[in-house]
Amino acid sequence: YRIYGEDKQLHWIEIRYRSAYEDNGVLYYYASYVNLDAQKAAEDKLAESQMALKEAVSHSEIQFFTYFPIRHRCEIYVTSAHLKELPMIWDNFPDDFLTYTKSSPEDAAAYRKMLQQVVDGADSSECLVCFDYKGTRNWEEMHLNAIRDDTGRLIKAQGYSLNLTKKKLQEKIALELEAAKQASLAKSEFLSRMSHDIRTPINGIIGMTYLTQDMDLPKEAHENLAKITTSSKFLLSLINDVLDMSKAESGKVDLHPEPYPADEFHAYIDSVFGPLCKRRNQTLIFEIPDFID
Numbered sequence: 001y002r003i004y005g006e007d008k009q010l011h012w013i014e015i016r017y018r019s020a021y022e023d024n025g026v027l028y029y030y031a032s033y034v035n036l037d038a039q040k041a042a043e044d045k046l047a048e049s050q051m052a053l054k055e056a057v058s059h060s061e062i063q064f065f066t067y068f069p070i071r072h073r074c075e076i077y078v079t080s081a082h083l084k085e086l087p088m089i090w091d092n093f094p095d096d097f098l099t100y101t102k103s104s105p106e107d108a109a110a111y112r113k114m115l116q117q118v119v120d121g122a123d124s125s126e127c128l129v130c131f132d133y134k135g136t137r138n139w140e141e142m143h144l145n146a147i148r149d150d151t152g153r154l155i156k157a158q159g160y161s162l163n164l165t166k167k168k169l170q171e172k173i174a175l176e177l178e179a180a181k182q183a184s185l186a187k188s189e190f191l192s193r194m195s196h197d198i199r200t201p202i203n204g205i206i207g208m209t210y211l212t213q214d215m216d217l218p219k220e221a222h223e224n225l226a227k228i229t230t231s232s233k234f235l236l237s238l239i240n241d242v243l244d245m246s247k248a249e250s251g252k253v254d255l256h257p258e259p260y261p262a263d264e265f266h267a268y269i270d271s272v273f274g275p276l277c278k279r280r281n282q283t284l285i286f287e288i289p290d291f292i293d
Helices: 037-058 095-100 105-119 165-213 219-249 262-279
Strands: 002-004 010-021 027-035 062-068 073-078 124-133 136-148 154-163
Touching (some): 105 136, 136 165
Antiparallel strands (some): 002 010
């Protein structure tokens, strides 16, 4: 029963009745009660634990099995979702099982070795194998424990297997990510070194061009030298962009917007593409909107 106590709280109690006749022939009833609050609280916690365990097992990647070596028989108890269609009883074990799971010669040998170690006297054994269940490759960590009688004779062996496929996949992804990271770092380092090596001779070209422009040369020669300087600066800016890309990959690039004169941009484009258009008998036309200074 559940009743309200003096503390105005509900309590579980068990009432026990007993009847007896007194000497005068009158029937009397005797009653006693026991507080069951502690017992009920323990039962509720036990039920919660059982539900939690059942839920955990139903979603776990684990299977249990019992191996009877004398009869070459194995009984499998499956909890993993990916093994629900696996036969429960194997009479020609492990041959039929290894054929069913399409085990490679190496995995089959490792599995047989685990079984044989227990048969030969080991208390426990384990192995890591890869099985095929319905076209899906699964990595299984197998553990086997021997159960013997008082004379040491092997009666059966009980074991379990853990599915490590997700773990193996995560390890593979981690290795691939690390390899990609190392490749990216190597590429960035190569670009950085190459850019520095190319920038040195280009600065020499620009410097020598400036010195040559100070000499007494024809007007056309000065114009050509100016175009060489402009093209060299353009190439130098491309190299700097490569360095900026390397910095961007490592998250170290900083952008600083600055105004750029339109007439300098016009002169720069003309010096780079003007001679090419002239050789092809093409006309290079610039149209600069009025709102651009």
